[in-house]
Amino acid sequence: xxxxxxxxxxxxxxxxxxxxxxxxxxxxxxxxxxxxxxxxxxxxxxxxxxxxxxxxxxxxxxxxxxxxxxxxxxxxxxxxxxxxxxxxxxxxxxxxxxxxxxxxxxxxxxxxxxxxxxxxxxxxxxxxxxxxxxxxxxxxxxxxxxxxxxxxxxxxxxxxxxxxxxxxxxxxxxxxxxxxxxxxxxxxxxxxxxxxxxxxxxxxxxxxxxxxxxxxxxxxxxxxxxxxxxxxxxxxxxxxxxxxxxxxxxxxxxxxxxxxxxxxxxxxxxxxxxxxxxxxxxxxxxxxxxxxxxxxxxxxxxxxxxxxxxxxxxxxxxxxxxxxxxxxxxxxxxxxxxxxxxxxxxxxxxxxxxxxxxxxxxxxxxxxxxxxxxxxxxxxxxxxx
Numbered sequence: 001x002x003x004x005x006x007x008x009x010x011x012x013x014x015x016x017x018x019x020x021x022x023x024x025x026x027x028x029x030x031x032x033x034x035x036x037x038x039x040x041x042x043x044x045x046x047x048x049x050x051x052x053x054x055x056x057x058x059x060x061x062x063x064x065x066x067x068x069x070x071x072x073x074x075x076x077x078x079x080x081x082x083x084x085x086x087x088x089x090x091x092x093x094x095x096x097x098x099x100x101x102x103x104x105x106x107x108x109x110x111x112x113x114x115x116x117x118x119x120x121x122x123x124x125x126x127x128x129x130x131x132x133x134x135x136x137x138x139x140x141x142x143x144x145x146x147x148x149x150x151x152x153x154x155x156x157x158x159x160x161x162x163x164x165x166x167x168x169x170x171x172x173x174x175x176x177x178x179x180x181x182x183x184x185x186x187x188x189x190x191x192x193x194x195x196x197x198x199x200x201x202x203x204x205x206x207x208x209x210x211x212x213x214x215x216x217x218x219x220x221x222x223x224x225x226x227x228x229x230x231x232x233x234x235x236x237x238x239x240x241x242x243x244x245x246x247x248x249x250x251x252x253x254x255x256x257x258x259x260x261x262x263x264x265x266x267x268x269x270x271x272x273x274x275x276x277x278x279x280x281x282x283x284x285x286x287x288x289x290x291x292x293x294x295x296x297x298x299x300x301x302x303x304x305x306x307x308x309x310x311x312x313x314x315x316x317x318x319x320x321x322x323x324x325x326x327x328x329x330x331x332x333x334x335x336x337x338x339x340x341x342x343x344x345x346x347x348x349x350x351x352x353x354x355x356x357x358x359x360x361x362x363x364x365x366x367x368x369x370x371x372x373x374x375x376x377x378x379x380x381x382x383x384x385x
Contacts, residue, residue, distance in 0.1 A: 001033045001034070001107060001384070002033070002034045002035075002036070002104065002105045002107075003028050003033050003034070003035050003036070003106065003107045003108075003109060004035075004036045004038060004069075004103070004107070004108040004109065004128070005024060005025050005028075005035060005036065005038065005109050006038040006108065006110045006111060006119050006122050007021040007037060007038060007039050007040070008084075008086060008087070008112040008115035008117065008118070009040070009074070009085055009086060009115075010039075010040045010041055010042075010073075010074035010085035010087075011039050011040070011041045011045055011048060012041050012042055013085055014276065016136070016302075016305075017111055017136050018049075019049065019304070020111070020164075020186065020304075021037060021111055022037070022048050022049065022051050023188055023373045024109070024186070024373065024377055024380075025037050025051065025066050026051050026066065026373075027186070027373045027374050027377030029064050029065060029066050030064070030374065030377075031374075031377055031381055032064055033063065033064070034060075034061035034062050034063055034065055035067070036060075036061060036066075036067050036068075036069050036105070037066065037068050038069045038099070038118055038122075039068055039069065039070060039071065040071050040072060040073060040074045040085070040086070040089075040092050040117070040118070041070065041073070041074070042073050043070070044068070044070040045068050045070065048068065049278070049279050051066060056068055071087055071095045071096050071099075071118055072089050072091035072092030072093075072094075073089045073091065073092065074086055074088075074089060074092070075088050075089050083223075084115070086115055086116060086117045087117030087118045087119075088116055092117060092118060093118070093121065096117070096118035096121050096122065097121060100121060100122060100125040100126060100127075101125075103126060103127055103128055105128050106128065106129050106384075107128060107129070107130045107132060107159075107384055108122055108126045108128040108130075108131055108132070109132040109134065109380070110122045110123060110126070110131065110132065110134070111136065112134070112135065112137060113133040113135075113151075113158075114148065114151060120147075123155070123158075124151070124154055130159040130384055131157075131158045131159050131160075132158065132159055132160045132162070132380065132383075132384070133155060133158050133162070133180075134162045134164065134183070135161070135163045135164070135169070135171070135180055135301075136163075136164050136185075136302070137168060137171055137172075137301055138167040138168055138170075138171050138299060138300065138301035138322070138323055139298070139299050139301075140171060140174055140175055145174075147175070148172070148174075148175025148176035148177075149175070152175075152176035152177055152178060155172075155176055155178045159384075160380075160383050161178055161179070161180040161181065162181050162183045162383075163180040163181070163182055163183065163301075164183060164185050164301055164302045165182065165184070165301050165322075165323055165326045166322070167301045167302075167322045167323045167326065168180070168301040168302070169182050171301070181383075183376060183379055183380070184302070184370075185302045185304045185371065185376070186372060186373030186374075186375065186377070187304075187307050187311045187368065187372065187373060188311075188373050189311055189368065189371075189372045189373070191283075192283055192308065192311035192312055192368075193311065195283045195284065196284075196287075197283075198284065199281075199284060199285065200285075202274070202275065202277075203250075203274055206272075208272065213247070213248055214245075214247035214248070214290045215247045215248040215272075215288070215289060215290060216235075216247050216248070216249055216250070216290050216291045216292070216293055216347070216351075217249075217250050217252065217285065217286065217289035217292045217293070217309075217314075218249070218250070218253070218292075218294075218295070219253055219305050219309075220252075220253050220294070220296070221255040222251075222253055222254055222255030222256065222257040222261060223256055224257070225296060225297050225298060225299050226255075226295070226296050227297045227319060227337065227338065228251065228257070228261065228295065229257075229261075230297070230337075230338060230340050230343060231249070231293055231295045231340075231343065232249070232261070232265055232271070234295075234340040234341070234343040234344040234347065235249045235271070235347075236268075237340060238344050238347065238348065239270070241344075243348055244348055244351040244352045245351075247290050247291075247351070249270060249272070250272050250274050250285070251271070251272065251273045251274065252275065252276070252277055252282065252285065253275075253276065254275065254276055258273070261273070283308075283312060286308065286312040286314050287312045287314060289309075289314050290315075290351065290357075291314070291315050291316070291317060291347065291350060291351070291357070292306075292309040292314050292316045292317075293317055293343070293347070294306055294316065294317070294318035294319065294324065295318070295319050295335075295337070295343060296318075296319055296321060296324070296337070297337050297338050298321050298337065299323075300321060300324060301323045302323050302326065302327065303318060303323055303324040303327040306324060306327045306328060307327060307367075307368055307371045309364070310364040310365065310367050310368035311368040313364065313365040313368075314364065315333075315350060315357055315360040315361040315364055316328065316333060316360075316364050317333045317334070317335065317343075317346050317347065317360075318333065318335075319334070319336070319337040319343075320334040320335060320336060321337055327367070327371075328367075330360060332346075332349070332356075332360070333346070333350075334346075
């Protein structure tokens, strides 16, 4: 079977949807399918994070092979409280139109089919035998509501509508009146379990790096809705707390708030901005963390970063929001969103009591096993028939 996978966002920037597309491509290939990734990026890619370089070919894929179809560059578009790099560039639109006119795949799997650019073009034009749509988004704005009303009938004609969570399912039903089946996001359990490395030199050679120093970890885009400021406030409130020996706070990622946050807190003792990290290095950093903290304020349809940390056997605490609660089934690990005091309370709970932290660690490790990417690919494959 030939499967086209349409990615809505640029591979030049890291993101959960991009990673899911790459992982699904690899899993579909392992199941014996030929896969083409439709992607937007500054230039043609010969390597995609999550796919080994020798697996990404340039010719039309046969069974078990993956190719990358470069559509063109992206432009930045503000939506749902974030900045999305989407394929509205004229060359990207033209290339996807050309490919859709001569489409020969058995299945076209469109992620976020209402995102303007190649995903929406594919929804409207694809003549594949089977059109599959996956929704990742939680939250409605006026533009998304209009799109749902305009293009809902095209969604209804699809072979399969899937949502990564109940929250995403409710969102697409609200705007388009269509029922999606709930799947999940997947993680490469084998890779996350296998990697055993040393800290990257970008961290270990810093003058303020102290070997053996414990740390808690934040991973995510530096924007308001990710709640990083809330975490920093909670951390600073705990500096003189007598109940705990406070680990360092390592902050990974980047975004529109990075410069301001680094100016404010970059020289504060205990806080380290470690930047963007390649996936293997990131896995190593996650595995060394005392806790991973996910303080998002909302707008998360699924806690992919939670699952990835759980796959590293790292204890996770997170804000009590719908998308995260579908992943985190351990109530004591939840804190009120946008509440530094309650976040601090939960941090102390696990930093002061090693037994409770290890109990949370065991729960997280077990929970991750339910979100393997191969199981997700088989879930879709079963519904292609």
